[in-house]
Amino acid sequence: MTMVLKRAPLAQGSQATMAQIGPLLQVLDLHVHFDNGVRAVDGVDLDVVAGETLAVVGESGCGKTTLGRAITLLQRPTKGRVVFAGTDLTRLSQRRLRVARRHLQMIFQDPYASLDPRQRVGEIVGEPMRIAGVNAAARRRRVAELLEMVGLSGEMAARLPREFSGGQRQRIGIARALAADPRLVICDEPLSSLDVSIQAQIVNLLLNLQAELLLTYVFISHDLAVVRQIATRVAVMYLGRIVELAETDTLFRSPGHPYTVALLSAVPTLAEAGAAVEQPVLLAGDPPSPANVPSGCRFHTRCWLRRKLGDPAICTTEEPVLAGGPQQRAACHFSAELRASGTNDHCANSSVTSG
Amino acid sequence: MLSYFCKRLLAGIPTLLISFTLVFFIAHATPGSPWDSSSNRPLEPAVKARLDAKYHLDDPLYVQYVDYLAGALRGDFGPSFRDRTKSVADIVAQFLPVSLKLGGAAMLLAVLLGLPFGALAALSRHPAVDGAIRVISTLGISMPTYVVTSILIVAFGVGLGWVPTFGWKGLFSASSLVPVFSLALAPLAAVIRCFRTSMLEVMNLDFIRTARAKGLRPMTIIVHHMGRNALIPAVTVVGAYTSYILVGSFFVESIAGIPGFGRYFVLAVAARDYPVIIGTTLIYALFVIVINLIVDLSYYLLDPRVRTEHAR
Amino acid sequence: MSTLDADYRNGGGATRHAWHLGRQIVHNPGLTASLAFLVLIVGLAILAPLLPYDAYRQDVLHRNELPTLQHWLGTDELGRDVLARIAVGARVSLVVAVATTLIAIAIGVMVGTISAYLGGVTDSIVMRFVDSMYAFPETLFAILMAALVKGQLSGEANGFLAPLVEAYRLSGGMLGVLLTLGLTGWLTTSRLVRSQVLSLKHAEYVLACRLSGASDWFIIRTHLLPNTIPVILVAVTLVVPNAILLEAGLSFIGIGVDPPTPSWGTMIATGAQSIQSYPHLLICPALAIGLTLLSLNVIGDALRDIFDPALAGAQKA
Numbered sequence: 001m002t003m004v005l006k007r008a009p010l011a012q013g014s015q016a017t018m019a020q021i022g023p024l025l026q027v028l029d030l031h032v033h034f035d036n037g038v039r040a041v042d043g044v045d046l047d048v049v050a051g052e053t054l055a056v057v058g059e060s061g062c063g064k065t066t067l068g069r070a071i072t073l074l075q076r077p078t079k080g081r082v083v084f085a086g087t088d089l090t091r092l093s094q095r096r097l098r099v100a101r102r103h104l105q106m107i108f109q110d111p112y113a114s115l116d117p118r119q120r121v122g123e124i125v126g127e128p129m130r131i132a133g134v135n136a137a138a139r140r141r142r143v144a145e146l147l148e149m150v151g152l153s154g155e156m157a158a159r160l161p162r163e164f165s166g167g168q169r170q171r172i173g174i175a176r177a178l179a180a181d182p183r184l185v186i187c188d189e190p191l192s193s194l195d196v197s198i199q200a201q202i203v204n205l206l207l208n209l210q211a212e213l214l215l216t217y218v219f220i221s222h223d224l225a226v227v228r229q230i231a232t233r234v235a236v237m238y239l240g241r242i243v244e245l246a247e248t249d250t251l252f253r254s255p256g257h258p259y260t261v262a263l264l265s266a267v268p269t270l271a272e273a274g275a276a277v278e279q280p281v282l283l284a285g286d287p288p289s290p291a292n293v294p295s296g297c298r299f300h301t302r303c304w305l306r307r308k309l310g311d312p313a314i315c316t317t318e319e320p321v322l323a324g325g326p327q328q329r330a331a332c333h334f335s336a337e338l339r340a341s342g343t344n345d346h347c348a349n350s351s352v353t354s355g
Numbered sequence: 356m357l358s359y360f361c362k363r364l365l366a367g368i369p370t371l372l373i374s375f376t377l378v379f380f381i382a383h384a385t386p387g388s389p390w391d392s393s394s395n396r397p398l399e400p401a402v403k404a405r406l407d408a409k410y411h412l413d414d415p416l417y418v419q420y421v422d423y424l425a426g427a428l429r430g431d432f433g434p435s436f437r438d439r440t441k442s443v444a445d446i447v448a449q450f451l452p453v454s455l456k457l458g459g460a461a462m463l464l465a466v467l468l469g470l471p472f473g474a475l476a477a478l479s480r481h482p483a484v485d486g487a488i489r490v491i492s493t494l495g496i497s498m499p500t501y502v503v504t505s506i507l508i509v510a511f512g513v514g515l516g517w518v519p520t521f522g523w524k525g526l527f528s529a530s531s532l533v534p535v536f537s538l539a540l541a542p543l544a545a546v547i548r549c550f551r552t553s554m555l556e557v558m559n560l561d562f563i564r565t566a567r568a569k570g571l572r573p574m575t576i577i578v579h580h581m582g583r584n585a586l587i588p589a590v591t592v593v594g595a596y597t598s599y600i601l602v603g604s605f606f607v608e609s610i611a612g613i614p615g616f617g618r619y620f621v622l623a624v625a626a627r628d629y630p631v632i633i634g635t636t637l638i639y640a641l642f643v644i645v646i647n648l649i650v651d652l653s654y655y656l657l658d659p660r661v662r663t664e665h666a667r
Numbered sequence: 668m669s670t671l672d673a674d675y676r677n678g679g680g681a682t683r684h685a686w687h688l689g690r691q692i693v694h695n696p697g698l699t700a701s702l703a704f705l706v707l708i709v710g711l712a713i714l715a716p717l718l719p720y721d722a723y724r725q726d727v728l729h730r731n732e733l734p735t736l737q738h739w740l741g742t743d744e745l746g747r748d749v750l751a752r753i754a755v756g757a758r759v760s761l762v763v764a765v766a767t768t769l770i771a772i773a774i775g776v777m778v779g780t781i782s783a784y785l786g787g788v789t790d791s792i793v794m795r796f797v798d799s800m801y802a803f804p805e806t807l808f809a810i811l812m813a814a815l816v817k818g819q820l821s822g823e824a825n826g827f828l829a830p831l832v833e834a835y836r837l838s839g840g841m842l843g844v845l846l847t848l849g850l851t852g853w854l855t856t857s858r859l860v861r862s863q864v865l866s867l868k869h870a871e872y873v874l875a876c877r878l879s880g881a882s883d884w885f886i887i888r889t890h891l892l893p894n895t896i897p898v899i900l901v902a903v904t905l906v907v908p909n910a911i912l913l914e915a916g917l918s919f920i921g922i923g924v925d926p927p928t929p930s931w932g933t934m935i936a937t938g939a940q941s942i943q944s945y946p947h948l949l950i951c952p953a954l955a956i957g958l959t960l961l962s963l964n965v966i967g968d969a970l971r972d973i974f975d976p977a978l979a980g981a982q983k984a
Binding site: 069072074098099101102104105106108109110113114115116117118119124127128131132173176177179180 | 875880882889893894
């Protein structure tokens with residue numbers, strides 16, 4: 001009962017006053033630079049509206065996991081602000097931060113590393129409530145409830161994590177996130193270490209929970225097929241920065257950034273599903289080191305569009321900003337040309353770019 | 356090479372300084388003065404004050420610290436309390452050579468016996484050899500030197516009468532057999548184990564297998580290809596067991612009646628001769644740190660992989 | 668195979684460890700013998716007062732006797748029963764081992780955990796200090812400390828030291844040994860614990876816990892410490908034999924336990940003086956401590972294999 005009471009003011013806020021407060025989560029000019037010179041997150045601006053699912057996609061090493069941790073302040077940003085439900089988390093003291101981000105939870109990538117092997121399932125799921133000061137009896141009831149909610153049974157509370165499969169462990173992780181009564185859940189590649197057949201179950205579970213509990217998701221993933229199924233909007237990240245931010249349908253139908261085109265074309269099943277991809281556009285080589293970001297447009301070293309347009313100077317001298325309408329914004333000097341011409345033409349001579 | 360050497364040398368200085376400071380303050384932070392405990396009848400205050408003045412014990416602590424540090428840098432740790440006519444440096448000069456001979460001989464014995472036995476252990480597939488090696492290394496690790504010395508002296512000296520039970524007639528006499536071997540046992544076990552492991556590793560490397568496939572005899576291969584690999588475990592053990600032998604000499608020399616520095620130190624400790632205790636501790640610490648520095652440098656010379664690691 | 672893997676990944680469990688240990692005992696006669704000897708020594712220590720002879724009672728008519736039916740291990744230079752003295756010596760060793768281990772583990776766990784958890788400058792300073800202490804030969808440092816502690820505490824009681832001096836006298840010098848060994852023995856523990864906490868503190872379950880608003884102390888208490896227990900047990904297997912070895916060494920030199928309280932180290936030292944005529948006075952205590960340490964090492968090896976194979980070699984040389 002306590003948990004419901006705690007939740008009440010926030011829930012009212014999300015329905016009645018949200019329009020005045022603005023987005024549930026605002027990320028402003030966020031930077032995470034490490035001592036070794038790596039700029040994992042290098043100037044990210046994002047809004048997340050209550051009730052939506054914002055997917056963050058990109059190659060591994062592009063900084064999406066660090067972005068997720070910086071939003072929760074598990075990783076202290078070196079610069080920028082994270083405003084959650086109207087409170088700037090970056091300015092809070094440790095003590096007040098602990099309270100303020102309780103309703104911001106995370107689902108982790110590795111269901112084997114994310115559960116303490118020495119705790120029983122009941123302790124794991126009940127931990128957020130224990131920290132919040134809920135008494136043991138109420139906790140036990142709520143744990144059983146939560147386990148049922150994620151498709152497990154209440155009796156499983158007495159078992160140890162090692163008795164469960166990867167998919168079940170991920171469900172336990174989800175139940176733990178729900179125990180804090182979250183409004184925003186950061187899902188950090190929650191499917192990538194699961195079997196394909198299990199992935200679908202977990203996706204469905206996440207979608208059902210969202211509808212039932214009015215959750216907002218930031219869904220970090222490199223799996224575009226899943227993203228297409230689950231996301232309201234998609235942010236494409238490259239070398240620590242968002243290069244395209246668009247509504248899911250728009251993005252898959254007519255991508256506004258050559259990098260997005262390349263990512264989409266790498267997934268054959270998307271073409272079958274009617275996305276704007278026919279021939280693969282291959283990216284040349286590995287991404288540059290995030291410790292040594294290229295000048296101008298950070299994608300220019302691997303950009304097929306730049307080569308096709310005959311190496312325009314602006315790509316190496318000026319960093320493009322995220323521009324466009326509310327439906328689609330892209331950080332490319334030639335985004336308009338890309339969209340106007342349609343992807344197919346560019347893809348036609350992809351062999352040039354594959355070398 | 357030179358820059359690596361300098362870097363390691365510089366890194367050793369804070370370690371030494373911290374050790375020094377620690378020893379100094381432990382010695383001085385505890386209340387009371389050396390005169391309290393050195394005799395049973397209380398000293399006259401005036402006498403005590405004069406003694407304090409003579410040994411600069413009435414100076415502020417930081418002055419004493421700087422004085423002592425400056426003295427230590429010159430190798431001067433002050434006079435012994437027990438034998439006022441001798442300085443700590445004199446005592447070290449008088450007693451250390453015997454201990455150095457004893458310890459050096461033990462280390463040499465460990466390496467010279469350990470390498471062939473280690474090779475034998477690696478080459479022989481016989482379980483008895485393996486078992487024997489394991490017994491020796493377990494004994495070497497677990498048995499304190501004073502136990503080994505006691506048992507050996509009782510067995511070979513008292514029981515069989517092969518060696519003298521007490522005293523020292525130089526390194527090349529029967530009197531040194533038991534002490535040297537007692538000190539050598541633990542490092543010997545370590546050399547055997549260490550060399551056996553590295554032999555087994557090397558024997559599975561491609562070039563050795565190739566050489567074998569070409570029909571070269573195992574012994575030929577070993578002598579040709581493994582000389583350098585033999586030195587690394589030897590050097591490792593020298594580094595790891597220097598302080599072991601050093602401390603072991605306290606016990607071995609006391610039991611076997613060897614007039615070395617170890618025995619002198621034990622007597623000094625029993626008599627609470629603080630200048631000797633502190634000076635010795637510092638000299639020995641310096642010795643161990645320097646040996647470890649030399650060992651690190653030898654790695655650098657022996658193993659190209661270490662070199663590339665530091666070049667980065 | 669896959670279930671085995673999964674089990675291993677999860678760190679096993681108490682029952683699993685016990686089962687593993689049981690299997691080792693059956694298959695390893697050395698381990699069986701070691702356990703049996705240790706049980707004998709501990710039994711001797713506990714039952715020391717029930718032995719027919721008193722460890723302190725002198726008997727001028729039966730001095731330096733070789734082992735007989737009355738005195739199984741003979742008598743010493745004052746006619747005291749050697750077996751009784753070995754039993755009381757075992758007591759001393761046992762008390763020293765337990766108390767030192769408690770002190771050393773407490774300090775080591777605290778320093779290691781705090782250093783690793785706070786990280787940054789704190790960690791660098793603490794670890795620089797620990798490394799410096801490591802470069803210093805441990806026994807030498809213990810001798811220095813013990814000599815100084817003894818010098819301060821064995822004199823007349825004065826000022827605020829009076830209760831300590833009194834406690835020192837009552838403990839027959841054991842307090843000095845405990846202080847010395849406790850304060851020198853925590854280094855290995857702190858290193859082991861630190862590296863474990865370092866690897867744990869970024870575990871995802873710790874992040875999840877922090878996200879739920881847990882305080883640092885809550886995280887340390889519920890996640891870090893429980894998951895450090897195997898490492899702490901490994902540290903215990905290293906600290907216990909070392910404490911016994913050092914106590915005997917200090918007593919041998921004359922700065923450990925004070926006579927007439929028997930310590931194996933003192934007995935060896937006095938035995939060494941009459942090695943020619945009465946070798947049993949040297950051999951009995953030497954074998955007692957040698958076999959005890961041997962047993963502890965064999966058992967420690969087995970335990971380390973079970974708890975963490977990777978840590979088995981992390982012993983200070």
